[in-house]
Amino acid sequence: MGEPSSNEIRTRRVFYIPGYDPIHPRRYRELYRTESKAQGEISDYTLALTPKTTDGPYGWQITNQIDKIETKTDVEVLVWSDIVRxxxxxxxxxxxxxxxxxxxxxxxxxxxxxxxxxxxxxxxxxxxxxxxxxxxxxxxxxxxxxxxxxxxxxxxxxxxxxxxxxxxxxxxxxxxxxxxxxxxxxxxxxxxxxSTRGSNPPELEARIAEFVDHIGQALDSDVDEVLVIGHSSGAHLAVSVLSDLLRAEKARPDGPVLSFLSLGQVVPMVSFLPEAKRLRMDLNYLSQQQRVFWLDVTAPGDGCAFALCDPVHVTGIAPKDKRWPIVISAAFTQTLSPARWKELRWRFFRLHFQYLCAFDRPKDYDYFQITAGPKSLKDRFGRRKPSKSRIETPVNTFTEMG
Structure with missing residues (x-):
């Protein structure tokens, strides 16, 4: 998987692709504001959020100082809620x-x-x-x-x-x-x-192309890291977006570090369908690329996600030179206190969003340090071994790509 880099991240662009969600993206800003404050109090750091001042997708800015290093992050939500509605x-x-x-x-x-x-x-x-x-x-x-x-x-x-x-x-x-x-x-x-047996409807393909152009502009800038986050259904959209970016050679070798964080993914719900040829092709392609670092985080406590299922392997299209993703667990039963776990255990929909929230017994996964801290995703997890309990058995029978 290559050696982790050691460059400090002073500037970052984060592109968050939500799942199937009809609600205005401001909910993600409010969630980030309240949960980052809670995590900061637990982990002893402070994030300063300010409104976005530039054109483009809905977002916000973050200034963070950890280990005496100031990092400035621009977060943007890549919206497809209108298609959902x-x-x-x-x-x-x-x-x-x-x-x-x-x-x-x-x-x-x-x-x-x-x-x-x-x-x-x-x-x-x-x-x-x-x-x-x-x-x-x-x-x-x-x-x-x-x-x-x-x-x-x-x-x-x-x-x-x-x-x-x-x-x-x-x-x-x-x-x-x-x-x-x-x-x-x-x-x-x-x-x-x-409804399309796994293929992307035309309106979704058009939106993916818009996301590619927007992230491509960030990759052509002088920021230190471009971090793409796909949550739930947004994870398989991010796979296609990043694959198109790399095929179009929009990620130049001397450009920003390119990182991909998939959270609570449900990729098999789509990739196992007969006409999901585009998604399977993109999974196969992205899993081999050196230009991107891909970390997949799920948790067995999240009943809505395919926890610890390597989306490339289980889909049955893993190439011989597969590199990604690194599959790890957010381990809710360990990173949440017994009292907090008891409170959330049966709130399935809320647990599906826990990856974006504070943990009162945090380990190495900290959403706010990942998105606003001085280390790239690769620096944080490049030496992290995949979870031993990950599932890699290929069980899908539809493996045609194209």
């Missing part, structure tokens, strides 16, 4: 149609059963919206039938109308409270990739 703009009937098509895609291709051989947690997370939406439908139908039977003897005409009306009303009631259930949200998340 359009894909989620579906009615109730349309969502149930997506449920059927998505389930059929994963079952008929065998992808679901192969994914279960890796980690059951993310598969259960994928099945949750299917099961919960069906439960909602069943409850609505039972309520309609019960109302029909209740008033049917006295007013059969009105009973039929009441039974017919109560079903859509209850379904709308459930949908209006999806910010608590996340059934519709997760259903649209999994359906987005399944």
């Amino acid at each position: 359009v894909s989620m703009d579906q009615g109730i009937l349309a969502t149930y149609g997506l449920l059927i098509r998505t389930a059929w895609t994963y079952i008929s291709t065998g992808a679901l059963f192969r994914l279960m051989r890796l980690r059951k947690g993310p598969v259960i997370a994928a099945l949750y919206p299917v099961v919960f939406l069906l439960i909602q439908l069943q409850l609505a139908l039972l309520a309609g039938y019960g109302l029909f039977r209740l008033i049917g003897m006295a007013a059969p005409w009105w009973a039929g109308i009441a039974g017919f009306v109560i079903v859509p009303l209850l379904l709308r009631w459930f949908k209006a409270r999806d910010n608590k259930f996340f059934a519709y949200y997760l259903m649209h998340d999994y359906a987005y990739s399944a």
